[in-house]
Amino acid sequence: MQELTNKYNSQLEEKTIVEKLQFLVEQHPDKVVFTTSFGYEDQVITDIIFKNDLPIKVVTLDTGRLFPETSKVYRSTLEKYNKPIKAYFPPTEEVEKLLDEKGPFSFYESLENRKECCFIRKVIPLKRALKGNEIWITGLRASQSDNRSDMKFFEYDAGNDIVKFNPLMEWSLEETIDWVKKYNVPYNVLHDKGFVSIGCQPCTRAIQPGEDFRAGRWWWEQGSGKECGLHSVKK
Structure with missing residues (x-):
């Protein structure tokens, strides 16, 4: 997989996003998946995939704690493109056990608890969504976080044993917002209220002018890296 990652970074460097996606579905038929959380970046990629009728599976992770505004974008996207977006949920027994033992807001109490909640609600369903696939498309951009400053278009995700493709890396x-406006792509209205990175409702707030892109996520934490575990394993 690592050799394939290096090969694609070199071989596809000059191609457009659509050309890269077309190449991937040809090389990995029925094994390319895109995960969306309906933010600006993900909506751009969804627009590209659906408008070009690319045979790429589009899926989303429903943690059970999402903003109503996020669900509305989900619905609007289904209505606009008339294409399927499959939802993956966390395991019921794990969520029930977590709430029985630690209550509904344990993630505020410690970094360990927060990561435990993220693992149950996000990482476990993600692994189900990625299972059997060879290419994972994401909406990550390098400027979103210091942790992502060294990312490449193609990366090997060791934790999931899959090649990750970040088409909007640069x-x-x-530029992302311009695309959404130009092509009338449905977007989360929370973006208009200062929410840049939108996750679960109890863990996301709007950011103030001058604050870091990720300041609105898990704002009560200091020095945690502001990651949930979905994109923390790579080589």
């Missing part, structure tokens, strides 16, 4: 937030 895009700015402004």
Whole structure:
């Protein structure tokens, strides 16, 4: 997988996003998946996939703690493109056990508890969504976080044994928003209220002018890296 990652970074460097995606579905038929959380970046990729009728599975992780506004974007996206977006949920028994033992807001109490909640609600369903696939498309941009500053278009995700493709890696937030506006792509209205990175409702707030892109996620933590575990394993 690592050799394939290096090969694709070199071989596909000059191709457009659509050309890269077309190449991937040809090389990995029925084994390319895109995970969306309906933010600006993910909506751009969804627009590209659906408008070009690319045979790529589009899936989302429903943690059970999402903003109503996020669910509305989900619905609007289904209505606009008339294409399927499959939802994956966390395991019921694990969620029940967590709440029985630690209550509904244990993630505020410690970093360990927060990561435990993220693992149950996000990482476990993600692994189900990625199972059997060879290429994982994401909406990550390098400028979103210091942790992502050294990312490449193609990366090997060792934790999931899959090649990750980050087509918007070099895009700015402004370029992303411009695409959404130009092509009338459905977007989360929370973006208009200062929410840049939108996750679970209890763990996300709007950011203030001058604050870091990830400041609105798990704002009560200091020095945690502001990651949930979905994109923390790579080589």
